[in-house]
Amino acid sequence: MNQRILHVLEFKKIIEQLNAQTASSLGKEKTAGLKPSSDIDQVRKWQMETDEAAQVLRLKGHVPLGGIFDIKPSLKRTTIGGVLSAMECLDIASTIYGGRQLKRFVEDMDEPEMPILREMITGIVPMKDLENDIRNCIDENGGVMDGASERLRSIRSKIRTYESRVRDKMDAFTKSKAKMLSDAIVTIRNERYVLPVKQEYRGSIGGIVHDQSSSGATLFIEPQTVVDLNNQLQESRVQEKNEVEKILKDLSETIAENHQTLYENVEVLGHIDFMFARAKLSKLMRASMPNMNNEGRIKMKQARHPLIPADEVVPNDIELGEDYSSIVITGPNTGGKTVALKLVGLFTLMAQSGLQVPALDGCELAVFDEVYADIGDEQSIEQSLSTFSSHMTNIVDILKQVDHNSLVLFDELGAGTDPQEGAALAMSILDEVVQRDARVIATTHYPELKAYGYNRPGVINASVEFDIQTLRPTYRLLIGVPGRSNAFEISRRLGLDEAVINSAKSHIGVDSQSVENMIASLEDSKREAEQDYNEAERLLQEAEDLRNELKVKWNQFEEQREKLYEKAEAKAEKAIRQAREEAESIVGEIRNMKSQAQMKEHEWIEARKMFEEAQPELAKKKQKSPAPKRDTQELNTGDEVKLLTLNQQGTIVDKTGKNEYQVQVGVMKVKAKRKELEFVKAKQPYKEKPMATVKGKSFHVKTELDLRGERYEDALNKLEKYIDDALLAGYPTVSIIHGKGTGALRTAVQNFAKNHRNISSHRAGGMNEGGSGVTVLELR
Missing domain, CATH: 1.10.1420.10 (MutS, DNA mismatch repair protein; Chain A, domain 3)
Known part of the structure; x- marks a missing residue:
């Protein structure tokens, strides 16, 4: 480029x-x-x-x-x-x-x-080793540390000693010779410690004069007594400098390696x-990655010019290179034609530079060998070129190089000369570029080009929408609709006399009026079609949401019904298992009893077979239908989801945009795209708790209750519950086994029987019923 x-x-x-x-x-x-x-x-x-x-x-x-x-x-x-x-x-x-x-x-x-x-x-x-070598020698401020070498540590120790001794001597001078000094301080000149001595006391303090003040009233003198110490100090500082240079040289050599x-x-x-x-x-x-192709195909959804502020830019849909290879945008100036033109060119340059473009996901852009553009007024005074000549110079250069893998952008093609000749040139230039199979977007305000797209294959007209009510452009690009002049409508709304407008219309040919009327009709039809499409899309989305919701609820209903079946069957199985165990126990006890009523073995086998045949046949479990796959479907408020980016579960709070949701994760709310969410389960509908049912006469309970080994209070509680169950089962007589023992439990059972309104009488058990270890109760 x-x-x-x-x-x-x-x-x-x-x-x-x-x-x-x-x-x-x-x-x-x-x-x-x-x-x-x-x-x-x-x-x-x-x-x-x-x-x-x-x-x-x-x-x-x-x-x-x-x-x-x-x-x-x-x-x-x-x-x-x-x-x-x-x-x-x-x-x-x-x-x-x-x-x-x-x-x-x-x-x-x-x-x-x-x-x-x-x-x-x-x-x-x-x-890591090289970094440590450097940091062990140099501090964060860029100074070489004492520990960089043993020699540097020793030298700096001597420097500090010499500085201390020099300062001590100089401080003694400031105290004893204070009246001879301009100021009782120690200062430095030429890297040596000196005193600010008044001019008149120059001879009183022997030493070397290193400097004087601008007025000459003060001399900066190094006393003779500290000259040797200062010399030693300077020598040590030279040694320090040499050692630092050696350390830096060693580091530089290591870095070079x-x-x-x-x-x-x-x-x-x-x-x-x-x-x-x-x-x-x-x-x-807020850009997205474009899908790149080398077939000259451009598809942009809700594309926004990146250099226009976000609160001012108007998104547009632009397609090129599939059904048509050229777009001719017509219409008046200041409507946004040039912005649309630059948008396509700038998006192409950004995409071919590895930059994402501000448009919706799924946009597609082509890789071109060259992008050519003739945009703006490039009048050159130096070359004595008019606007038209400047444009034509650029166009001539473009026509020399353009080929099938080029994107060509023409702004106000043919402008700057006679309208009739300019329109003819514009059509010829477009024909030439289209014939070379390049991708072309051109803007023009010539009415002759409004019919260009209808007469050429692979070319389509477009315009930028203009709101007659507000007298302002909306900057929306209308593909398939040529631009029309709004001069009469604008003039009427601004108050121009109707007679003047009608007179002006009479000067326009019938063909021009027909074209304008056709364009107006196309604009109205396109607007209505867009409204109908949006309404149909909304209704389709509502129907799809309702269908998904009904699917979810039906599956929830099936799942709940299956759970109830399973619960009932489990309860029945448990009751049958208990009955079988009790029956087996009774059979075993009776077999061990030696009495005249002993039955033959085959009779027991027959009775057991009849018992098993009497078991109810449980319903077969239904095959569970697979849960609806929701990974690609719409999510509903209340659905539980997994946020893949955080690996956390949350709940859908609201839908904030197309394929975007607000999710409650713990105490925070986050926004996420649909592809970042994994459906877990749907919102559970509210369920009323079923009322408890009363057990009927089919409720299974033994005709005897064994209280042996029970504590006093526990025994009475069990007895009270057992009597209620026996009454529900419809038993006329029951036996309470309490054993003989001390007789306390027997007395408690008999006292209970006397005071219970549903027990008509009680007696001790007979010889074959357990004797005094059993109390038989007659129930009402």
Whole structure:
């Protein structure tokens, strides 16, 4: 892409926004060199990188890219024997640390779908030892520390000793010679400690004069008694400087040995910074990844110009390259034609640069070899070119190069000359470009081109909507409807006399009036069709929601009914099992009894068979119908879902947009796309608790109650409940086994029988009934 196209379509403003999202000078360097690519494989790779980085930002919210510097100039200096400063060494250590932090951040991510980022970080070598070597020598402020070497520690210790001794002597002077000093302080001149002595006392304090004040009234004198100490101090400082240089030289040599690895680290870090800068810009623009093709196909839904403020921009749907390869936008000026033209061109440049575009998900853009544009008034005084000549110069250059894999944008084609000749030229130029199978979008205000789209295959008319009521453009692009002049309508609403308007209409040919009427009819029909379509879509959505809701409720009903069946069958099975166990117990007891009433074995077998045949046949369990798959269906308020990005369960609170929901997760509410939600179960309808049923006579209870071994109070509670059950079962007589023992339990049972209104009498058991260990109760 040539620089003129990038300037005309304002691509540099996008680069400026992208540059603001970088975290380091490495990223800024990559951003400054960004240009669209015509290699579809390269473009798709860039788009995948941006999308992967956008996923990381969506899941993690940030990426650690701090503390990274462009250390390439420093590395280059080390390779030619240069010695780095302490701050340069510190920047290298910081960059090593930043790279290691980023590598750990990516490795600790649970999401496996990060193939590009994971492959990139394999090229980052941690280099912990080199970082430690630098940080052990240089502090956070860029100073070489005492511990960098034993010699430096010793030298600095001597410096501190000499400084202390010099100061002590100088302080003694300030106290004893205070009247000779301009100020009782110790100061420094030429890196030596001196005293500010008054001019008249110059001879009273012997020493070396290093400086004087601007007025000459004060001399800065180094007393003779501290000259030797100052000399020793200066000598130690020279030794310190030499030792620091030696330490920095050793570090620089170590860095030089690792310069190739460091350089590769920096290249990876710069690319990752650039990659996440694109993702941050995408988030800022609320953009999405376009699907790229090399077939010249463009499909954009709710596309917004990225350089127009969000509260002012009007989204538009634009398609090109499938049913038609050219769009001719007609209509009056200031309606938004040029904005629509630039929108398509700028989206193409952004997509071919690996940037996402501000449009709905699923948009499609093509990779072109070249984008050509003739936009705006480029009149040149220096070349003595008129507006028309300037446009024609550009158009001639375009026609020399355009081919089937080009996108051509013409703004006000044929303008700046005689309208009739300009319209004829415009149609011829369009014919030429269309014939070469290029993708073309052209704007014009010539009425002759309104019928152009109807007479040429692969060409369609379009216009920008104008609201007659408010006398303002709506900036909505209407594909398939040519623009019409609204001069008469605007004049009428502004108060122009009707007679003047009618007179003006009489000067217009019948054909022009027919075309205007046809366009007005098309606009009305398109508007009504859009309203009908939106209403039909709304009704279809409501019907689909109702259908899904009925499906859910029917499945809930089936599931609840099945649970009730299972519960009833389980209860019946339990009762039958208890009855069988009691029967087996009774049979066993009777078999062991030696009495004259003993039955034969085959009679017991027959009785047992009759008992088993008397068991009710339980209903077979119904096969559960599979739960409705809801992963691709609409979710309803109250449905329980799993938020995949947080791995947490929540409840649908509200639907906030198409395929977007508000989910209550614990104490917080979050917004999520449908694809980020996994259906768990539908909202449970309110169920009334069934009323308790009274057990009838079929309720199973024995004709005897054994209270032996029970405590007094427990025995009475069991007895009271047993009598109620026996009455419900309809037994006339029951036996209470209490044993002989002390007789306390027998007395309690008999007293209970006397006071119970449903017990008519009681007696001790007979010889064959258990004797005095049993009390027989007659029930009413």
